[in-house]
Amino acid sequence: MVIYETTQKQKSKHVQKSSQNSLSHGQKVKINTIPVVKSSKQRDQNLELKPGLYIIATPIGNASDITLRALETLKLVDIIVCEDTRVTSKLLSIHGISKPLMIYHEHNANRAGPKVIERLIRGEIVALVSDAGTPLISDPGFNLIQSCINKNIHITHLPGACSIINALILAGLPTDKFLFVGFPPNKTGKRKTLISNYKFIQASLVFLENPKRLTKTLKDLYEILGDRSASIGRELTKKYEEVQRGQLKELSNIYNQKKLPKGEITIVISPPATSKKTPSKEIEQLIKTTLECLSFRETVNAVVEATGESKKNIYKIALKFINKKT
Numbered sequence: 001m002v003i004y005e006t007t008q009k010q011k012s013k014h015v016q017k018s019s020q021n022s023l024s025h026g027q028k029v030k031i032n033t034i035p036v037v038k039s040s041k042q043r044d045q046n047l048e049l050k051p052g053l054y055i056i057a058t059p060i061g062n063a064s065d066i067t068l069r070a071l072e073t074l075k076l077v078d079i080i081v082c083e084d085t086r087v088t089s090k091l092l093s094i095h096g097i098s099k100p101l102m103i104y105h106e107h108n109a110n111r112a113g114p115k116v117i118e119r120l121i122r123g124e125i126v127a128l129v130s131d132a133g134t135p136l137i138s139d140p141g142f143n144l145i146q147s148c149i150n151k152n153i154h155i156t157h158l159p160g161a162c163s164i165i166n167a168l169i170l171a172g173l174p175t176d177k178f179l180f181v182g183f184p185p186n187k188t189g190k191r192k193t194l195i196s197n198y199k200f201i202q203a204s205l206v207f208l209e210n211p212k213r214l215t216k217t218l219k220d221l222y223e224i225l226g227d228r229s230a231s232i233g234r235e236l237t238k239k240y241e242e243v244q245r246g247q248l249k250e251l252s253n254i255y256n257q258k259k260l261p262k263g264e265i266t267i268v269i270s271p272p273a274t275s276k277k278t279p280s281k282e283i284e285q286l287i288k289t290t291l292e293c294l295s296f297r298e299t300v301n302a303v304v305e306a307t308g309e310s311k312k313n314i315y316k317i318a319l320k321f322i323n324k325k326t
Helices: 008-023 040-046 068-076 085-094 109-121 142-150 163-171 188-197 211-225 248-257 280-291 296-307 311-325
Strands: 052-056 079-082 101-103 125-128 155-158 178-182 204-209 229-234 242-247 265-269
Touching (some): 052 142, 068 155, 079 085, 079 109, 085 101, 109 125, 109 142, 142 155, 163 204, 163 265, 188 211, 204 211, 211 265, 296 311
Parallel strands (some): 052 125, 079 101
Antiparallel strands (some): 229 242
8 A cells, every 4th residue: 555645734833833932032933945946837838748658657655756857747648547546646636736547557458558559649648657656667567668669659757766776775785786576476385486596696686575475575585595684675765664674584583573564565685695606406496497487598698697607517507408308
């Protein structure tokens, strides 16, 4: 559930309280305001939008995190395509925007997608937003973008909030190379298999998780990846933002004893230690599972990157699996 926060009421109460305190001592009250370069009306007039699809990032919790460009664009589009009209309506209401809304999510994409494309072909200006954060990142929209590209429809992205980037920055872990894994499977067996596939990747790993499954996932991560440094971000950008840092085993114990956490959870895990040589059995298992979803060449390159082993050695092992199939 997405909860947008606005501090306007709190600011008003604070100003009123400070005014009363200052006036009681016979002092004048000076309220600092942010200078406005242009009115919203002037900005809207200067902003010209060509027909097409505008992919717009929305706040992940704090309504103030939306960009000025995003607000100006949302005021000018013909229709806003969103996951949940209730969530998007709330955000628009906070910023005084009223526009027609159209639902588009993973369950109706096959029906709603062609309707969006029809509007775009007619020359409409369409905005695509998700419930929170950057569209397409663990959210629907990939097929819609592909359709636009195939039909030469203009598309552009208005960058903004993203929980993955927020969590990565606050984690205090390597950021030069990272891999976004998304939500692990619900079932334990499939979850462990997924984690095993990323065991030797030389990059920080970023997972999203449901609070109800957090303790189980942390236990599996520790068992398979070892006791790596990790960070758990919760309710990022919101009032009760929390970032818990430590080793996987320590974090697993902490959350196992805590009450069920609330809010969106983002897990960041440090890369594996590079000094250890990857066991041959684990290399073979990694090659086997990778070959199921990648081509031979892609598998060799991916395993070399993940393990640091020589390309010649990985090529020979991978070739054995190919020969067995034939």
